[in-house]
Amino acid sequence: MNIRYLKKERLFKIDTAHVSYVMAVVDEEQFLEHVYFGRRLQDSDLRYLLRHLETPFLPSTNKGDRGKVLACMKHELPGELCGDHRDGAVTIRSAGGHTALQPYYVSHRIYQGKDKLEGLPATFGHADGTETLEITMEDPVLKARFLLSWSVFSDSDAIMRSLKVINDSKEPVRLEKALSISLDMDLADADQKPFRLLTLDGAWARERHMNYRDIGYGFQGICSNRGESSHHEHPFLGLVSPSATQHRGEVYGFHLAYSGNFRGQVERDVFDTVRVTLGINPDRFSFVLRPGESFQAPEGIMVYSCEGLGGMTRTLHDLYRNHLIRGVWKDRKRPILINNWEATYFNFDSDKLLDIARAAKEAGIEMFVMDDGWFGKRDTDTSGLGDWFVNEKKIKGGLKKLVDEINALGMKFGIWIEPEMISPDSDLYRAHPDWAIRIPGRDPVQIRNQYVLDLSRKEVLDTVYERIANVLKSANIEYVKWDMNRTLTDFGGAFLGAENQDELCHRYVLGLYEMQRRLVDDFPNLLLENCSSGGARFDPGMLYYSPQIWCSDNTDAIERLMIQEGTALLYPLSTMGAHVSVTPNHIVGRNTAFETRGNVALAGTFGYELDITKLGEKELAAIPQQIALYHKYNDLIRRGDYYRIASYRENHLYDCWAVVSKDKSEAVVTYVQVLKIPDDRSRTLRIPGLDPGRDYAVIVDRTSDIAPEDDPSVILPVGPRARIHGDALMYAGLPMPNFWGDFRSAIIYLSEI
Ligand code: DGJ
Numbered sequence: 001m002n003i004r005y006l007k008k009e010r011l012f013k014i015d016t017a018h019v020s021y022v023m024a025v026v027d028e029e030q031f032l033e034h035v036y037f038g039r040r041l042q043d044s045d046l047r048y049l050l051r052h053l054e055t056p057f058l059p060s061t062n063k064g065d066r067g068k069v070l071a072c073m074k075h076e077l078p079g080e081l082c083g084d085h086r087d088g089a090v091t092i093r094s095a096g097g098h099t100a101l102q103p104y105y106v107s108h109r110i111y112q113g114k115d116k117l118e119g120l121p122a123t124f125g126h127a128d129g130t131e132t133l134e135i136t137m138e139d140p141v142l143k144a145r146f147l148l149s150w151s152v153f154s155d156s157d158a159i160m161r162s163l164k165v166i167n168d169s170k171e172p173v174r175l176e177k178a179l180s181i182s183l184d185m186d187l188a189d190a191d192q193k194p195f196r197l198l199t200l201d202g203a204w205a206r207e208r209h210m211n212y213r214d215i216g217y218g219f220q221g222i223c224s225n226r227g228e229s230s231h232h233e234h235p236f237l238g239l240v241s242p243s244a245t246q247h248r249g250e251v252y253g254f255h256l257a258y259s260g261n262f263r264g265q266v267e268r269d270v271f272d273t274v275r276v277t278l279g280i281n282p283d284r285f286s287f288v289l290r291p292g293e294s295f296q297a298p299e300g301i302m303v304y305s306c307e308g309l310g311g312m313t314r315t316l317h318d319l320y321r322n323h324l325i326r327g328v329w330k331d332r333k334r335p336i337l338i339n340n341w342e343a344t345y346f347n348f349d350s351d352k353l354l355d356i357a358r359a360a361k362e363a364g365i366e367m368f369v370m371d372d373g374w375f376g377k378r379d380t381d382t383s384g385l386g387d388w389f390v391n392e393k394k395i396k397g398g399l400k401k402l403v404d405e406i407n408a409l410g411m412k413f414g415i416w417i418e419p420e421m422i423s424p425d426s427d428l429y430r431a432h433p434d435w436a437i438r439i440p441g442r443d444p445v446q447i448r449n450q451y452v453l454d455l456s457r458k459e460v461l462d463t464v465y466e467r468i469a470n471v472l473k474s475a476n477i478e479y480v481k482w483d484m485n486r487t488l489t490d491f492g493g494a495f496l497g498a499e500n501q502d503e504l505c506h507r508y509v510l511g512l513y514e515m516q517r518r519l520v521d522d523f524p525n526l527l528l529e530n531c532s533s534g535g536a537r538f539d540p541g542m543l544y545y546s547p548q549i550w551c552s553d554n555t556d557a558i559e560r561l562m563i564q565e566g567t568a569l570l571y572p573l574s575t576m577g578a579h580v581s582v583t584p585n586h587i588v589g590r591n592t593a594f595e596t597r598g599n600v601a602l603a604g605t606f607g608y609e610l611d612i613t614k615l616g617e618k619e620l621a622a623i624p625q626q627i628a629l630y631h632k633y634n635d636l637i638r639r640g641d642y643y644r645i646a647s648y649r650e651n652h653l654y655d656c657w658a659v660v661s662k663d664k665s666e667a668v669v670t671y672v673q674v675l676k677i678p679d680d681r682s683r684t685l686r687i688p689g690l691d692p693g694r695d696y697a698v699i700v701d702r703t704s705d706i707a708p709e710d711d712p713s714v715i716l717p718v719g720p721r722a723r724i725h726g727d728a729l730m731y732a733g734l735p736m737p738n739f740w741g742d743f744r745s746a747i748i749y750l751s752e753i
Contacts, residue, residue, distance in 0.1 A: 001154040003110050003133045009047050012108070012169065014150055015040055016157040019304050021150065022046055023076050023135075029060045030105040032137060032148075032182050034074040037159075038250075052596055059083075067686050072271055074184035077103045077137055077148055077163075086267055086275050087219070089163070089182035091282065092144055095171035102350045103137040103146050103694045110134075114151040117162055120512050121257050121544030122299040123323040129154035143169035157304070158319045163279075163297040167289035168516040174499075175287040179263075179279030181300035182252050187215060187272040189241035189250050195274075197266055198238030201564045204231050205554035205587050207535040208566030210649060212240070215274060221265035223281050227452070227488025228259060228532060228538040232361055235262040236570060237278055237310070246644050247688060253305070253312040254278050255570060257324070258298035258510035259541035261285065284491060286502040290485075301540065309569065310688070312640050321639075324540060325575070327520060329468040329527045329547045333634050334574075334605050335412050336364070336627060337479070341371035342555070342581050343611035346379050349394045350402045359612040361409045367479060368406050369414035369607075374399075375471075376426060377622040381485075382449045386428030386693060388467035390474075403475035414479030414527070415471070419464050419515065421485065435460045437504070439492035447486035455511030456504060457495050465515050472523055480519070481550065484532040509541075516545035529577055529605075538567060543575060548605050550577035556585035557592045557600040558674055558743060561648045561655045564603055573659065574638040578604025580626070582611075592743040594619045595703045598626040599670050599745045603657065606630050625703040629747065632701075633668050636661055642666075643688045648674050656736070660689035665752040667696075671736045672745040682735035687750070692727035696750040698734065723753060 002015045014021040022035040024047060035049050051057045051073070059069045070083030079101035080088035093099050111134070113127035124130075132151040138144065145166040150159055161181055167173050185195045197215050199222050200208040213220070222233035229235050235256035241249045254276060256262055259279035268274050278300055287295050301319070305311030321330075338360040340348060357368040373379065374395055376387030390399045403413045422429050422436050424446065429436065436451035439446040444451055455461050472480070493504040520528060528546035530537060534553035542549055549571075552563045560578065567576050579603040583591040603605070612620070640659040648655035653675050660667040669687060690696065698718060718724070718735060729750065737746045 001129070001131055001152045002144070003131045003152065004044070005110065006044055009045055011035070011044065011046060012135070013044055014133060014159060016152050017157070019157045019159070021159050023200070024050055025105045026050055027058050027060050027538055031059065032071065032076040032103070032105045032135065034076050037183065037185065038303070038304050041491045048067070048089070056699045060731065072273070074273065076182070077146060078182055078184070078275070079139065086269060087265065087277065088177070089179040089277060089279075090146065090165060091175070091177035092142055092165070093174040093176055094142055095173060099176070101139050101142060101144070103139050103500060106138050108133060108135045109473060114148070114160075118296050119513060120298050121298060121513060122162070122276055122302070123151070123160050123257070123319065124605050125153045125323050132219060138168075142173065143167075144173070153319075153323055155322065156319050156634060157315050159302045160298045161584055164294055165289070165297070166294040167291055170291050172290045175289055175295050176285070177282035177297055178297040179277045179282075180256060180297045181276065181278040181302060183254075183276045183302070184273055185276065186606060187268060187274050189243070189348060191241070191243060193242045194272075195252070196237040196242055198240045199264075200234035200236055200569070204533060204536070206559065207231050207538065207552050207563050208234055209562050210566045210569060213269050215266055217268050217270065219265055221263065222262040223283070225281055225283055226262050226482065227261060227508060228537045229262065229541070230487070231534065231536040235264060235278065235539055237264040237266065237276060239266070239274070239276065240309065240324050242503030247308045247414040249306070249308050249618050251305045251309055251312045253303040253316065253570075255301040255316065255540060256298060257540040257544065258509070259512065259537055259539050261505050280686060284502055285506060287506070288499055288503070298541070303498060310643055313569055313644070316570050317642060320540065320543060321572050321574065324543055325547045326544065327547060328525055333638065334548065335366035335479075336630055337367040337369050337414060337607040338365045338612060339369040339371055339481075339579065339607065339609045342586055342609045346373035346381075348373065350396045353402065354405060355613050356611060357406050357409055357411055360608070361411050363612065363620065364627040365411070365608060365623075367412035367414055369416065369479060369481060371481070372416070372418070383423045383425035385418055385423040385450055386426040386453070386464070388417070388464070388471055390471070399471065403477065407476055412478045413476060414481065415477050416481045416483060417468055418483040418485060419468050420453055420455060420512065422453050423450050434494045437488060437492060437496075437508070438490050442490060444490040447489070450486055452486065452488050454493055454495075454508070455515065456493055461511050461515055463665070464695055465518055468519075469522060472526070478525070479527040479529065481529045481531055482546070484514070486533070513541070513545070520545055531577070535563070535567070538571070538684060543571070548577055549573050550611070551604060554587050555579055555581035556588045556590050557597045557672075558590060559588060560600050561672060561674070564600070565644065565647055565649060565655070568603070568642060568644070572638070573603055574605070576604035579607045579609035581609045590743070592624050593745070594747040596672060596743050598622070598703060598742040599747055600672065602626070602629060602747070603631060603670060606634070615684070622703040629701055629703070633747070636666060636668055645669070645685050648672070653677065654683065656685055658687055658689065664691040664694070667750040669734070669748040669750065670745065671748065673737070673739045673742070675742050676739060682738040684733040684735045686731065686733040687729045690726040690730050690750065692730055694726045694752050696726060696729060697753045698722045698724055699749045699751070700737070701747045701749055
C-alpha cells in the first residue's frame with residue numbers, strides 16, 4: 001500500500017499489492033484526469049498516457065475546440081454542460097437555476113488512516129495500515145467545493161472512494177446528483193475485446209442472480225427507486241473480460257455501501273470509452289445546500305482483478321470481513337438457530353414455541369428465534385405493526401417468562417422485529433397517521449397491508465426505537481432479526497418543506513442507519529441479522545451494522561444455489577443467512593433430500609426454519625449429524641477463501657464450490673448433482689486454491705437420511721478415504737459422487753496429511 005504525489009509529473013499514484021490507480025493534474029486550468037486503473041505498475045512516469053501533452057488537446061490553448069477536448073478526456077470528477085456531453089458525476093442547480101459545472105483541482109493531502117463518513121456506513125482500518133488521498137476540487141463560478149477521497153488498506157487490493165460536496169457560496173443551491181463512483185475507462189480488454197457488464201438481478205425469492213450483457217453504445221445499467229437496495233437490482237456493476245473465468249482474466253467490480261435508491265450506469269461513447277458511475281439514484285433525489293452546508297455521498301468500492309471473478313470475490317470477502325463488519329460477532333461462530341416462521345407463520349402461542357424449542361434443544365440446536373406475530377394484534381399481516389408490546393394472549397405470562405424458560409432449556413433466545421413499518425390497523429397509526437410516509441391528499445399505497453414510517457423525522461425514530469429497546473431490555477434477548485417487508489412509495493415527508501421533498505429517501509436511509517447504530521451501541525452483545533422480505537436489503541451498508549443478512553425467503557436448496565452463487569460473488573459466506581426447511585418447499589413445491597438442504601445451508605450461517613416436532617424419524621436423526629458438520633466446518637467456511645468450481649446457473653446440471661483455509665491445510669468442497677443424466681462416468685472437477693506440494697486426505701461427509709437402500713452413490717469413486725497429492729487434485733481433479741437421482745449432494749473434506 002502506498003499513495004504518492006509525483007510533483008514533477010503532477011501525478012497521483014495509488015498502489016496496493018497488485019493494483020495501481022493513477023490520476024494527473026493537467027493543463028494550466030488544473031483538470032483532474034484519470035490515467036489508469038488496473039494491474040500494478042512499477043513505472044511512475046505515466047504522463048505519456050495523457051493526451052494533453054499534444055498541444056491541440058490542451059483545453060486552455062485550444063479554446064476554439066475546447067468542447068471536443070473535454071468530450072474525450074477521462075475525467076475523475078466529470079462536471080456537466082461544459083463541453084463533456086456524457087453524464088456527469090455531480091449536478092448542482094445554482095440559485096439562478098443553472099446546472100453547468102466544471103470542477104478543477106485545488107489541493108490535496110495524503111494521510112494515514114481514513115475519516116468516518118458522517119452518518120453513513122463505511123469501511124475502516126487501523127491508522128498504520130490505512131492511507132487516504134483527499135483531493136479538493138472546486139467550481140469557482142458556483143463556489144462549490146468537492147472533497148474526493150481514495151483510501152486503501154495494507155491487506156487489500158480494493159480502493160474505496162467517497163465524495164463530499166460543500167456549498168461555499170453565499171446562496172442556497174440544490175444538489176441534484178452526487179455519484180460516489182465515476183470512472184472513465186477503455187471498453188477493450190487486453191485482447192481488444194469489449195468488457196461485458198455483469199449485474200445481479202432478481203425478484204422476491206430469487207435474489208441476486210448473475211446476468212451478463214454486452215455493453216452497447218449509450219446508456220445501460222441498473223437502479224433502485226424502491227427506497228432500499230431491493231430484490232430487483234443490486235448496487236454492483238461488474239465489467240468482465242469476455243475471456244475471463246473464475247480463475248483467470250480481467251474483472252472490474254464496483255460496489256456501493258448504501259441501502260437506499262441507487263443507480264449504476266455504464267455509458268459507452270463513440271470512441272469506445274466507457275464511463276462507469278455508481279451512487280445514489282439522481283432520480284427523485286435532490287438536496288438543498290444552504291451556504292456552508294455539505295452533502296456526504298456514500299462510499300464506493302472499486303476492485304480490479306486479473307485473477308478472474310474469483311479474484312474479485314476473494315478481495316471483497318476479505319475486505320468486508322476485515323474492514324466493514326463490526327461488533328463482537330464479526331469473527332465469531334454463530335449459534336445454530338431454529339426460527340418458527342415457516343413452522344407456524346402467525347399461528348402460535350408460547351406453548352407451541354416451547355414445544356419446538358424443547359425438540360430443537362434435544363437435536364443440538366442452540367438458539368430459538370420467535371418470528372413475526374408476538375406483539376400487538378398480529379394474527380395475520382393485516383395489523384399490529386408499530387404496536388411493539390407483547391401480546392400476552394399468545395405469549396402467556398409475558399416475554400420474560402418465555403425467554404427464561406427457553407434459557408432454562410440451555411438455549412439462547414432471539415426475536416423478530418420490523419421497526420420501520422406501521423399497519424393502518426394499529427394503535428400507533430390511529431394516534432399518528434401522519435407518521436407514515438405519504439403525500440397529502442393521496443391515499444398511500446399499501447404493500448403487505450402496511451405503510452412505511454417516516455424515519456427522517458426524529459420523534460418517529462425516537463418513539464419506535466424506544467419501544468423496541470424496551471422489549472429488548474425486558475428479557476435476555478441475544479439475537480434480533482430486523483425485517484423490512486415493503487418498498488417505499490408515495491415519497492412525501494410531512495415535516496419537509498416543498499423544496500425538500502426529494503430529500504426524503506436519503507433522509508429515510510440516514511434515519512435507518514441512525515436507528516441501527518443506536519441498537520448496536522446500546523446492545524453491543526446482540527447478534528443482529530438484517531432481513532427485508534427475504535434478501536431485498538442485502539448490501540454493504542447493512543453489513544456495517546449486522547454481521548449477517550437473511551439471503552432469501554426461498555429456502556429451496558436448488559433455488560438457493562443460484563441465489564447463494566450471486567450473493568457469494570460479493571459477500572463472505574459468514575454473512576449469508578441460510579436455513580434448512582421442509583419439503584415440499586413452501587415456495588416452489590420441490591422435494592429435495594434433507595441432506596442437500598443441509599449441505600447448501602452449511603455454506604451460510606446455518607439454522608432451521610421448520611416445525612421440528614413434525615419431522616419424520618430419518619430427518620430428525622439427520623439433524624445432529626448436520627449439526628456436527630456445522631461444528632466441524634464452520635470455522636473454515638467463515639474464515640476461508642471461497643472458490644466457485646461449477647455453476648448450475650451455467651451448466652443446468654450441477655453446482656460446486658470450495659472453501660480453502662488461508663494456510664491451505666484443509667478445504668471443504670460441496671458438490672450438488674441437480675439433475676441426473678444417464679452416465680456411468682463420474683464428473684471430475686479440479687479443486688483450486690490448494691497447495692500443489694502437499695498431500696491431502698479426502699473424506700466424504702454424508703448424513704444418514706439420504707442413503708436410502710436404492711442409492712448406490714454413497715462414496716466417492718476414489719474410495720471413502722483417499723490420500724491424494726495437491727497437484728493432482730488441482731490439475732487432474734477429483735471425481736465427484738455419481739448419484740442415482742436428482743438434487744443429491746455431498747460434502748468432501750480435504751485435510752493435509
Ligand atoms: C419476511 C421474512 O423474510 C421472513 O423470514 C419472515 O420473517 C416474514 N417476513 C415475517 O413477516
